[in-house]
Amino acid sequence: MKGPDVMWYLAVAAFLFCTGALGVLIRRSPLIVLLSLEIMLNGANLALIAFSRHHGQGDGQIFALTVMAVAASEVVVGLGLIVAIARRRLDLDVDKLSTLRG
């Protein structure tokens, strides 16, 4: 089955990654930041799968699955943090959560 070259997939992956990065940099709500983070991870995953197909080996897919598992764990912890912050009646705004300033 012919189709787009791996290059095209890589372009999509790069765009996804940069979009996610933009979201992390711009948004102030930690929830949205987490979502953007997920987008970045998915972009990486896409690149991995594309290369796996290109080389004909399954290692890239294994890596992608692992990334997915780790991303899930990270979301758990991140959401836990956000819920804890919200429970203390703090503003969900990363600019205001800056007590670690030096």
Place this chain on the structure above:
Amino acid sequence: MIAAAWICLLTPLGAALLITLAGNRLSRRGAGYLATLSVAVSFVAAVVTFAALLGDSPEHRSHPSTLWSWLTAGPLDFGLRILVDPLSVMMMLVVSGVGMLIVAYSIGYMDGDDEERRYFAYMAIFVFSMLLLVQGGNLLMLLVGWGLVGLSSYLLIGFWHQRPSAVAAAKKAFVMNAIGDATMALSLFLIIQRTGTLNFEAVFAQADSIGGPWAMNLIALGLLGGAVAKSAQLPLHTWLPDAMEGPTPVSALIHAATMVTAGVYLIVRTAPLFEQAPRVLELAAGLGAITLVLAGLIALVQTDIKRVIAYSTMSQIGYMFLAAGLGAYANAMFHLMTHAFFKALLFMAAGLVIHALAGEQDIRKMGGLRSLMPFTFAGFLIGSLSLAGIPPFSGFFSKDAILASALDHGWYGQLLWVAGMAGAFLTGLYAFRLLFVVFWGEPSPFVREHLMTGSHAHAPEGHLSHDGHATHEHAGEGPFSMTSTVGVLMVLAAIGGFLQFAGVWTPLSDWLEPVARPLVEASGTQEAVSSVLAVLLGLAGIGIAWLLYGARSSEVPRVPWAQRLFERKFYFDELYDAAFYRPAVFLAKALERWIERPLVFGSVRELSQGVRWLGLDTSRLQTGLVRTYAFAIAASLAVVTVVFVAVR
């Protein structure tokens, strides 16, 4: 004989160590006995050495002995070396003999002082140091002894360290001596450079080939500098009167009998070197003559009993320098010996007076002690007569020998002879001024209060009087330790002169001949004329003193400018203060203000400030905002990627 010499040297050191280590376990009296015993053993050992040396024939009376090699560097080798020869044995006898008497005297004088043990330890160290100086077999040992006596002097002058004047005097003495030490060290460097050794025999054997006039003059000048400093001759003399802050036995031993005569010993010992630089020798004689007259003049107006005797010491050492400078070495040593006797006697008698008057030293408060302290008066009288050079006392023989030999040195010697004669007149005058003021006439009110109300208990208990020693009860004029030793010295001062009578009976000169051959020899007529004149001038001085102070039949002439000049000690202290002290202080202050504070402090402060600012600035990066950090990461990632791509 060698063993005896080593015992003589090391016993006082051992005593000092014992006293130090025993600390409180040794009683104060015990420390005094131990110190006296050690110096007595030293004296006995010196006598044994002397007797053994007598057994040798005159040409073979030089015995070096090295304990071990101390400093070695390439071809240079300096050992712990002593030399037993006529000159060193003579000095050993004088130092240990007079030292023994004075340390015994101190048992009574320092009785009751809280720090008696420290005193006796210091005295023992001093005796050891002085013996090392005179027994040293090479110039290095001599220098070591030199420095150690300077140290002991410092420690003992400042013995009553709670008194700021004592501490200042100790520092002054040490600093001035240090100048002498420095010039001596430079001489030693020159000698080492040119001969590669410091052993006496080796250096003297090559004395005429060490170098040209310049080198020899420099070496001799350096040695002379040390001698001048140690013997308190002009221009390094201002420390001696201040050194009277120490206890009286210290003044007797160190600043009269032994340490200050070390300069004379040095010149006599290194005579072969000095003879290669005759101008320097003449300079030494000239300095001695000037000091002789100046010190005599200053002594005329002093009011502290010890200071008068101190200036008298300065003056008499001037005589010794005069003799040594003209080459009459044996005469200089003879005067050194007799001077040790009568000067120690004078100081110790003065100590008896001070002790009886609860520490008072101002002679204006004294008077009429003759009837109250006859023994002391006798001692003082014998000492003063000896000092003034009146026969048959010891000073007559030694001083006259010096004066006579001056006539044998051409016009320069004759000039110095005139100075010596003037000195004889002054000596009689100031010595008997002191005697009459203190002992003659009616007892003064002060004396009445202290000595005639039956007991000493009227002096306030426990307070630190003039020389810091406590008062206490005893029968007679002083404790036995003090009176007995003064008695011995009286005998020595009276008969010591019979050891040598110039032209007729010269055992001393013969004894010292192999070591120090004299350069001048007075003829019979010169001797006779000089002696008669000297005695007449001395008697004239005594007579005038009697008129002014004894019978009080004439007024002391009022010459205000002279009075002030003498009282200010010819303004030497002021001169040195302006020439050395003030510029040094100014320099130090300027350096502190302009260099140390801005550069050193400033740089440290600037450094710490800089680091703090850097830290503060850097901490501004820690904004605490996650977005900033993320942005930083993204931006750096972009940059780094470009860099990697470009480089690859």
Place this chain on the structure above:
Amino acid sequence: MILASAANVLVWTVWVVAAFACLGTGIAVISFTNPFYSALSLIGNLASLAVLYLLLSAEFVAAAQVLVYAGAVMVMFLFVIAYLGGRADAPWAGGPSWQALGAVAASAALFVEVIVVIGLKTSGRLAHQAEIDSSFGRPYEIGRLFLTDHLLAFEITSIVLLVAAVGGVILGSHSREAPMTEAEQ
């Protein structure tokens, strides 16, 4: 051959649709004010990614993506968003600030760089795709690789999951509840 070219056209069409869906939903996620909408956009993103995976013959991964990511993770997200309410910020409001401009620039730069780098440096090597057999991407293959070549990664991943679970429990426990005021912050 027509069948081959028709298949090609089909693949390309699917690819284009999925790719643009991906990109569009991606931008949507970071643009919406309402976090709920953002989360839903992300679900769409994940779905389009699954399609792309299928096009790359990674069937198992596509299935896992839908099941795990879209099905579990996003559901968790939606729970939390529902719990917290719709408070979120408006990203493009108030005009472009320096920070926003800088962020856009940085991301754009990254994107361009990646494309350029891939284009410049890997010209020859990315030309030929490898041939694959029918077992590529099958669960059997994945399982075999997990349990032989990449066993360590497998095990460590399980530990990571455990740690995350414990962390989640701790963070969510009630014991440390104490409302902090603005001042204490």
